[in-house]
Amino acid sequence: MTVRTRFAPSPTGYLHIGGVRTALFSWLHARQHRGQFILRVEDTDLERSTPEATAAILEGMQWLGLDWDEGPFYQMQRMDRYREVLAQMLSAGTAYHCYCSKEELDIMREEQRARGEKPRYDGRCRHRHEARAGVSPVIRFRSPDDGETVVEDLVHGRVVFQNSELDDLIIARSDGTPTYNFCVVVDDWDMGITQVIRGDDHLNNTPRQMQILQALGATLPQYAHVPMILGPDKQKLSKRHGAVSVLEYREQGFLPDALLNFLVRLGWSHGDQEIFTRAEMIEHFRIDDVHKAASAFNPEKLLWLNAQHLQTLAADDLVQRLRPYLAGIEGSVLAVGPQLAQVVPLLQERSKTLIDMAAAAKMFYVAPTQAEEKDRSKHLAGQGVLLQAAMDALARVTDWSASAVHEVLQALAQEYAEGKLGKVAQPLRVAVAGCAVSPPLDQTLAVLGREETLRRLQRAQHWV
Numbered sequence: 053m054t055v056r057t058r059f060a061p062s063p064t065g066y067l068h069i070g071g072v073r074t075a076l077f078s079w080l081h082a083r084q085h086r087g088q089f090i091l092r093v094e095d096t097d098l099e100r101s102t103p104e105a106t107a108a109i110l111e112g113m114q115w116l117g118l119d120w121d122e123g124p125f126y127q128m129q130r131m132d133r134y135r136e137v138l139a140q141m142l143s144a145g146t147a148y149h150c151y152c153s154k155e156e157l158d159i160m161r162e163e164q165r166a167r168g169e170k171p172r173y174d175g176r177c178r179h180r181h182e183a184r185a186g187v188s189p190v191i192r193f194r195s196p197d198d199g200e201t202v203v204e205d206l207v208h209g210r211v212v213f214q215n216s217e218l219d220d221l222i223i224a225r226s227d228g229t230p231t232y233n234f235c236v237v238v239d240d241w242d243m244g245i246t247q248v249i250r251g252d253d254h255l256n257n258t259p260r261q262m263q264i265l266q267a268l269g270a271t272l273p274q275y276a277h278v279p280m281i282l283g284p285d286k287q288k289l290s291k292r293h294g295a296v297s298v299l300e301y302r303e304q305g306f307l308p309d310a311l312l313n314f315l316v317r318l319g320w321s322h323g324d325q326e327i328f329t330r331a332e333m334i335e336h337f338r339i340d341d342v343h344k345a346a347s348a349f350n351p352e353k354l355l356w357l358n359a360q361h362l363q364t365l366a367a368d369d370l371v372q373r374l375r376p377y378l379a380g381i382e383g384s385v386l387a388v389g390p391q392l393a394q395v396v397p398l399l400q401e402r403s404k405t406l407i408d409m410a411a412a413a414k415m416f417y418v419a420p421t422q423a424e425e426k427d428r429s430k431h432l433a434g435q436g437v438l439l440q441a442a443m444d445a446l447a448r449v450t451d452w453s454a455s456a457v458h459e460v461l462q463a464l465a466q467e468y469a470e471g472k473l474g475k476v477a478q479p480l481r482v483a484v485a486g487c488a489v490s491p492p493l494d495q496t497l498a499v500l501g502r503e504e505t506l507r508r509l510q511r512a513q514h515w516v
Contacts (some may be wrong), residue, residue, distance in 0.1 A: 054085030056246045059113075059120075060236070062094045063105035066297035067112040069252065069349070070289065073315040076080035077278060078249040080316070080337040090243055091123035096235060098128075114300040116308045117330070125243070127235050134230040137238050137268070138191055138223070146267040147223060149189035149441035150177040172219035193234075193264055206276035206340045208252070213259040221260050226348055239262050241270045249339060276339050279346040285473035287351055305377060305405030308356070311360040312354050314354045318347035327360050359404045370396045377410035378417075389417040390499045397489035398499065412490075418501060419508050420486025423515050425466045427488040435479040436516040438468050442480055443509045446502065454498040461494060485513035 057078040061071055082089040091113065095101045103503075110124065141147035150173075161171035178194065196215045203211040223234035230238075240248060240261075255277045265272055283289050301311055313328050320343065322328075322336040365373070371392040378392075395416050396409070403409035423432060445460045461476055469475030477493045484505060490496050497505045 053246060054244075055085035055392070056090060056244050057082045057087065057249055058090040058092050058240070058243065059118075059244050060092040060094050060239070060250075061109050062097060063100045063102060063109055064097050064100035065105055066299070068296060069311075070317060071299075072112070072116065072118075072298050072311070073281065073318060074117050074278060075116075076312055076315055077276075077328075077337070077339060077342070078247075079321075080333055081247060081249060081339050082121075083334045084337060087246070088121040089119075090125070090245070090363070091120035092125045092127070092239060092385060093123075093201060094127050094232070094235070094245070096127050096229065100180065103145065108297060108299060115302055116298065116312060122243075125239070127239065130235075131230075131237070132240055134235060135228070136222075138230065138234075141223075141267065142191065145194065146269075147191050147193050148178055149180070149183075150190045150192045150222070150363055151180065151184035151187045153187070163492055170217070172217075175220055178220070181211060188226040190222045190226050192220040193223050193260070193267070194479045195220050195260070201262055203258050203262070203275055205255070205258075206247070206274055207279075207342050208255065208277055210343055211255065211258075215259075215263075218259060218263075221264075223264070224284075228427060233257055233260055234264065237264045241265060241268060245273050247274045247276060247278045247339070251279065252279050276342070276490070278342055279319055282346045282348045284350060285349055286348060290503040305407030305410070306358050307361045307373070307406070310358040313361065314357050318349070319343045319345075327357065336338055347406075362403055362406075362409070363400050365400070367393045367396050370400070374406055374413070377406045378413065383495070390501065394499045398495055402491065415485045415490065416496075419504070419511065422486065423482050423512070424487045427482045427486075428515055431482045431488060432516050433477045434513065434516070436513060438464070438476065438479055439483060439509055439513055439516065440470065443475075443506055446497075446509075447506060449502065452498065452502045454492075454494045457496040457497045480509070483515070498512055 058141065059075040059078050060072075061067060061075075079089050081087075093106055093109070095106065113120070138147065142149070148389060152173075157173070160174060164174075173192070177189075177192070183189075195218050200217050201213045201215055201218070205211055222231055224230050236257075239245075251293070258275055258277070262272055281289050298311070302308075309330055312330070312333070316328060316333050316337065317326065319378050320337065320341055325332075325336075328336070349452075362370070374396060392413070396415050399409045399412050403412060422428075442460070442464060445464065446457070449456050449460060459475060461480075465471050465473045465476045478488055479489050481493050481496075482488055484490075484497065484500065500508070
């Protein structure tokens, strides 16, 4: 049997990391078994669904590289199919029209509470055959009266629901529109979904959905309900914790593979391994190894993983990823500066995000107009003689390279700082970068080039 999983977001808001982790687990399960991953947009909430949210979901999935094999399918385009199945169920007697008014239902529940019973629909319209004038009925599913429905969940294990606790679910509203639990069932049936992987907030929906599938004579999929993600304070994840649009992580300079690596480890592990390539995730992930307990979002762990993934990228790949974050630098300036392929190797081990890297790269293309005050007073004050000596020595270098520059710096250290290279490097670093932090100075000057280095040292004479 071919494995078929699905991700079914609702376009009533952004695609956040909880949804992305669910999509990732479904995608990994399908890819591991050489199956199909289906994307389905559950857009029946007309009041809250927006085209912008739908576009953002698709863009987020594409940025993450969670490619789908079929879809995207839209529930609003499947209304005829839902009505067809509703008609079949009404004809078969597995569903029926309910004409109860809201007032009648309220009275019924009040009476049940007064008797100490759990409020639930009592099936009073199950055997009603005549219509009620002036009332547009809902359609209810005829749920089994007794016995139990057992969910053999791949994460939670055996979960038993007593059918007597499940009343007759509304599967179509009075205006004829089908409800969530019904649409999901028909979609999963029609699309041949073999494993339903979703958040554990849907676990209580599962027995009802299983009963509807059984009434339709459909083969039941396997279910896996994954735990929620909590904030660092163990509370429900919110925007202040990081529950923002996945596209905001792109704007913040995170790599998609790093974000997926972070999310796959929230509730799943493979020994002590922390860093995973996409291929390794596909190879090792097992849905039945996902933990039952909720996991906490750790922003520092995400930053660390992103830094690790940045270090593994080839220079050419990193150049292409970095360019959009350098948009603030004038194109003409960027064009006359050093090649980005020369710059990025100097920054890879120092950057946690592409934003960090872009900020650090800027000094190679835009000369500082002034040094940071604390660095100027600490490292440049009284260093006019050293700056001039450095300019004179560097101007005589014919074979401009990091090793040649390093020899000059060592000679300056012997003459002006008792051999202490840092005493020479920091003033020169502040002079060319405007601050006391940069990649190794010899490599930095080698990439800047002789003319630009001398130009910056000359300008820094006015800061001393």
